Amino acid sequence: MKIESIVPVPVDRYLFVEVRTDAGITGLGEASAWAHHPETARAIRSIGESLQGKDPRSIERHWQFLHRAAHFRGAVLGAAIGAVDIALWDIAAQDLGVPIHALLGGRVRDRARVYAHIWGSSLDELSGGIRAAIARGHTAVGHLSPFRDADVAAPVSGSPTRRVAEAIEAVEAFRAAAGRDVDLCIEVHRRMSFAEALQFLHAIGDARPMFVEDPLTHDNIDEMAELAARTSVPIATGERYTSIWDFQMLMRRRGAEYVRPDPGIMGGITGMRKVAVLAEADHVGLVPHNPLGPVITAASLHVAAASAAFAIQEYPEHEAGADYFASPPASEIVEGATAPVNGYLDIPRGPGLGVRLRDGVAERFPARVRPLRSRRLEDGAIAEL
Numbered sequence: 001m002k003i004e005s006i007v008p009v010p011v012d013r014y015l016f017v018e019v020r021t022d023a024g025i026t027g028l029g030e031a032s033a034w035a036h037h038p039e040t041a042r043a044i045r046s047i048g049e050s051l052q053g054k055d056p057r058s059i060e061r062h063w064q065f066l067h068r069a070a071h072f073r074g075a076v077l078g079a080a081i082g083a084v085d086i087a088l089w090d091i092a093a094q095d096l097g098v099p100i101h102a103l104l105g106g107r108v109r110d111r112a113r114v115y116a117h118i119w120g121s122s123l124d125e126l127s128g129g130i131r132a133a134i135a136r137g138h139t140a141v142g143h144l145s146p147f148r149d150a151d152v153a154a155p156v157s158g159s160p161t162r163r164v165a166e167a168i169e170a171v172e173a174f175r176a177a178a179g180r181d182v183d184l185c186i187e188v189h190r191r192m193s194f195a196e197a198l199q200f201l202h203a204i205g206d207a208r209p210m211f212v213e214d215p216l217t218h219d220n221i222d223e224m225a226e227l228a229a230r231t232s233v234p235i236a237t238g239e240r241y242t243s244i245w246d247f248q249m250l251m252r253r254r255g256a257e258y259v260r261p262d263p264g265i266m267g268g269i270t271g272m273r274k275v276a277v278l279a280e281a282d283h284v285g286l287v288p289h290n291p292l293g294p295v296i297t298a299a300s301l302h303v304a305a306a307s308a309a310f311a312i313q314e315y316p317e318h319e320a321g322a323d324y325f326a327s328p329p330a331s332e333i334v335e336g337a338t339a340p341v342n343g344y345l346d347i348p349r350g351p352g353l354g355v356r357l358r359d360g361v362a363e364r365f366p367a368r369v370r371p372l373r374s375r376r377l378e379d380g381a382i383a384e385l
Helices: 034-051 059-068 075-096 123-135 160-178 194-203 221-229 244-252 268-281 294-306
Strands: 003-011 014-021 026-031 111-117 140-144 183-187 211-213 235-237 313-315 344-346
Touching (some): 003 075, 014 034, 026 034, 026 294, 034 059, 034 075, 075 268, 075 294, 123 140, 160 194, 221 244
Parallel strands (some): 111 313, 140 183, 183 211
């Protein structure tokens, strides 16, 4: 079997890829560098030229080549490699007539627990979203921003005292809305300094969050490890990491109790399963990152199925938020998408990835490119998104 072409397929706010073979099997993947889809598409085309004529089943060989053939790495290249890698696993599993997780050692679970995305620009909206998710059967809720999902154009308070106080108030409201038994996955979006994060984490211990995600920026692993050592609240991070070596350094320093690899930005299924093995060895929970599309969801489910480290899966429901536009339901984008039942997604059982792009989907939902924007402090300085 040989690769005939590798084609980026932009759809709405997603970037998919199809790897087509001379055997009539097409593999499907997805990239996660959502702010840079046009650049990622160009990188995918370059990869396609390099892999044309090669056997798509030599997945590890291609993964090593693509990471080492260029002198540089980063989000765009990681997203392109990740999307293609997912598609190669899809081809290999289809060729054998088995689901991808069968090639990863087989299932250790039949379903994967998920947490619902909650959006809102006020505490009332966020609390209402929590209650609605629980009514739909979810036992965990996340993407809960203690800063609310404010408009990106709105200025950020320059007062650390005010920011921390508002964040603490929000977490207390989330716990009140969720009750005592529902897991809270708090999302700070890297919008705190070390001092702010330390005060915040000490203050919310009684709310018992499952984890607090990205209290600091991802850039300084030592700083994250220092924060983790000084709090009893579990920290989750890793969505912006583009290599397995970032995760290895994080776990060596005990910088997080939960790691958040995104297969669409740090090397696909190959990259995520390597992180899953590291996490299992270090007794760290695996929480795959996925704010985007149904292909990343499916790819993450296959790794979750075969990993003892898996803890919970992020599950976007394609609603609008402060930094996104509303998207069509997953069922309109792909065939084979399933919805959670009582807070769990079933592990795909069919050959390959388990989802396929619907015919004509790129024409029905033309690409929409996200403009580059940033938050600003009240004095005009640039703030984290």
